[in-house]
Amino acid sequence: MTAYLLRRLGLAGLSVFGVVTLVFLLIHVIPGDPVDAMLGETAMAADKEALRHQLGLHRSIAVQYGRYLRRLGHGNLGRSLHSSRPVRRMIVARYPATIELAAAALLLALLVAVPLGVAAAARPRSFVNLASAGVALFGAAVPSLWLGPMLMLIFAVWLDWLPVSGRGTLAHLVLPALTLGIGMAALLARLLRATLLERLHEEFVRTARAKGAGRARAVVVHALPNALLPVITAVGLQAGALLSGAIITETIFSWPGIGRLLLLAIQTRDYPLVQGCVLVIALTYVALNLVLDLLYAWVDPRVRLGGEPA
Amino acid sequence: MKRQRVRPLLLAGFVLVTALAGVAVFAPALAPHSPTTQRLDEGLRPPSPDHPFGQDALGRDLMSRVMYGSRVSLFVGVVTALVSVVLGLAIGLVAGYRGGWVDEVCLRVVDVLLAFPGLLLAIAVSAVLGPSVRHVVLALCVISWTGYARMVRAEVLSLREREFVAAARGLGATPLRIIGRHLAPQVLPLLVVQATFGLAGAVLAEAGLSFLGLGVQPPTPSWGAMINEARGFLLIAPHLTIFPGLALILTVAGFYALGDGLRDALDVRGDS
Numbered sequence: 001m002t003a004y005l006l007r008r009l010g011l012a013g014l015s016v017f018g019v020v021t022l023v024f025l026l027i028h029v030i031p032g033d034p035v036d037a038m039l040g041e042t043a044m045a046a047d048k049e050a051l052r053h054q055l056g057l058h059r060s061i062a063v064q065y066g067r068y069l070r071r072l073g074h075g076n077l078g079r080s081l082h083s084s085r086p087v088r089r090m091i092v093a094r095y096p097a098t099i100e101l102a103a104a105a106l107l108l109a110l111l112v113a114v115p116l117g118v119a120a121a122a123r124p125r126s127f128v129n130l131a132s133a134g135v136a137l138f139g140a141a142v143p144s145l146w147l148g149p150m151l152m153l154i155f156a157v158w159l160d161w162l163p164v165s166g167r168g169t170l171a172h173l174v175l176p177a178l179t180l181g182i183g184m185a186a187l188l189a190r191l192l193r194a195t196l197l198e199r200l201h202e203e204f205v206r207t208a209r210a211k212g213a214g215r216a217r218a219v220v221v222h223a224l225p226n227a228l229l230p231v232i233t234a235v236g237l238q239a240g241a242l243l244s245g246a247i248i249t250e251t252i253f254s255w256p257g258i259g260r261l262l263l264l265a266i267q268t269r270d271y272p273l274v275q276g277c278v279l280v281i282a283l284t285y286v287a288l289n290l291v292l293d294l295l296y297a298w299v300d301p302r303v304r305l306g307g308e309p310a
Numbered sequence: 311m312k313r314q315r316v317r318p319l320l321l322a323g324f325v326l327v328t329a330l331a332g333v334a335v336f337a338p339a340l341a342p343h344s345p346t347t348q349r350l351d352e353g354l355r356p357p358s359p360d361h362p363f364g365q366d367a368l369g370r371d372l373m374s375r376v377m378y379g380s381r382v383s384l385f386v387g388v389v390t391a392l393v394s395v396v397l398g399l400a401i402g403l404v405a406g407y408r409g410g411w412v413d414e415v416c417l418r419v420v421d422v423l424l425a426f427p428g429l430l431l432a433i434a435v436s437a438v439l440g441p442s443v444r445h446v447v448l449a450l451c452v453i454s455w456t457g458y459a460r461m462v463r464a465e466v467l468s469l470r471e472r473e474f475v476a477a478a479r480g481l482g483a484t485p486l487r488i489i490g491r492h493l494a495p496q497v498l499p500l501l502v503v504q505a506t507f508g509l510a511g512a513v514l515a516e517a518g519l520s521f522l523g524l525g526v527q528p529p530t531p532s533w534g535a536m537i538n539e540a541r542g543f544l545l546i547a548p549h550l551t552i553f554p555g556l557a558l559i560l561t562v563a564g565f566y567a568l569g570d571g572l573r574d575a576l577d578v579r580g581d582s
Contacts, residue, residue, distance in 0.1 A: 011421070
């Protein structure tokens with residue numbers, strides 16, 4: 001386990017370094033003058049010069065990169081160009097809202113996907129199977145940027161069951177979480193059904209059946225625990241869709257998370273804030289995948305011993 | 311492949327995609343009105359015989375705008391898929407066949423790009439470059455070639471140990487010839503299927519970027535931008551959201567169906 005842990009940590013470290021460097025390059029080596037982009041070409045020369053000094057842009061790229069790394073090492077993300085507040089504090093204020101939304105969406109996706117996938121595998125020729133196929137297709141083809149406004153229109157405006165937008169009570173969370181989670185639910189249900197059907201043909205499940213276990217028991221008790229590994233992998237891969245999908249969902253429902261902060265920063269050309277938001281979202285994703293990989297290795301000894309994963 | 315069974319999924323996908331391409335190519339002839347002519351006195355009108363999808367806030371005919379919108383979606387989708395496939399194929403073939411440090415460098419670059427979740431890198435790239443169709447394509451290519459490269463590399467790793475490659479090598483074929491003549495054709499079916507799904511993904515991504523105001527700029531009609539513009543009128547003019555969204559869903563579903571159908575027909579694995 002230690003060898004695997006070290007190797008995986010090393011890879012995560014490389015990813016972090018790559019992300020940090022790429023974000024730096026994106027902001028600093030863009031064609032055109034960032035100061036022009038921020039202030040407009042008609043700005044006073046003195047103002048431009050002041051901003052250039054404030055951002056340290058008059059130094060060479062290498063020096064800027066070194067200073068940037070050193071600042072990041074201290075957890076310093078710089079200051080917003082518009083509010084002059086520390087970027088870190090602005091992000092810390094918004095971060096919990098995004099995590100809350102993503103976690104709720106994930107929970108909702110699992111609550112929908114697991115029963116649906118299990119039921120569809122237990123009764124392959126039933127209405128449930130058809131329903132799960134329907135949900136899978138719907139979730140794959142219907143984008144959140146359309147689903148969100150539609151859910152809002154139906155459940156918040158016409159039926160008046162839930163609040164239209166904003167964050168506060170649990171009721172505020174329902175529509176955004178649905179919007180963000182339904183695509184993942186569809187994917188996980190489909191994956192779980194397929195994996196379960198595969199496992200049902202394996203010998204340990206057939207042994208259980210031969211010993212008198214019913215199909216339902218075979219699916220839930222014997223096949224399900226063995227079908228959860230691919231689900232863990234899929235959750236890790238889909239966490240990316242969840243984090244970047246949050247940007248669209250937050251925009252639709254005026255959810256005060258980091259995605260909306262990023263969009264606001266882009267619209268106001270607040271480059272330190274853009275840089276900070278992109279960094280934090282990407283690093284969250286790297287950390288999440290690290291945790292899931294370690295979880296996977298802990299659950300499945302074949303991985304940490306260097307064999308082929310299931 | 312020789313079976314004569316009708317494949318409903320393949321057929322449905324083919325019909326949808328062909329119809330969509332037809333609308334995109336012949337939009338000027340098919341659209342009932344100009345997509346940009348404003349009639350401010352007729353703003354937000356609901357569907358009527360003269361305007362089957364209704365009119366937007368500036369009184370423009372929504373049906374015509376949805377039809378013209380297919381051009382942007384398809385253009386971005388097709389160009390992104392083509393460029394990414396060519397890039398991914400070239401890099402994947404070389405990395406997989408050469409192995410060693412070339413492979414290692416390619417893998418690390420892919421890892422770093424994949425460390426950015428979903429659309430985030432595309433959002434950052436188009437935010438820095440400024441919104442335009444060209445930058446959307448560029449941003450999407452940056453994030454989507456990696457998937458093809460990884461897939462091709464994995465295929466080549468297993469193919470290069472096979473007898474026909476050893477035979478070609480034994481006959482004195484150069485690495486370039488082995489890659490081009492023997493390996494590339496083997497991975498092509500898989501690539502075609504993945505590219506079909508990738509096309510759907512690029513259409514969705516373009517809609518997402520345009521929805522966030524980072525994609526196609528007005529007055530060019532794009533479905534994502536139209537849904538964004540409609541947000542303020544959701545209550546009084548829901549048709550402005552409904553119709554562009556339906557067009558988007560049909561397009562994506564069409565490519566998914568085509569991809570699923572092709573996968574069965576070409577008998578390759580791979581996922582949507």
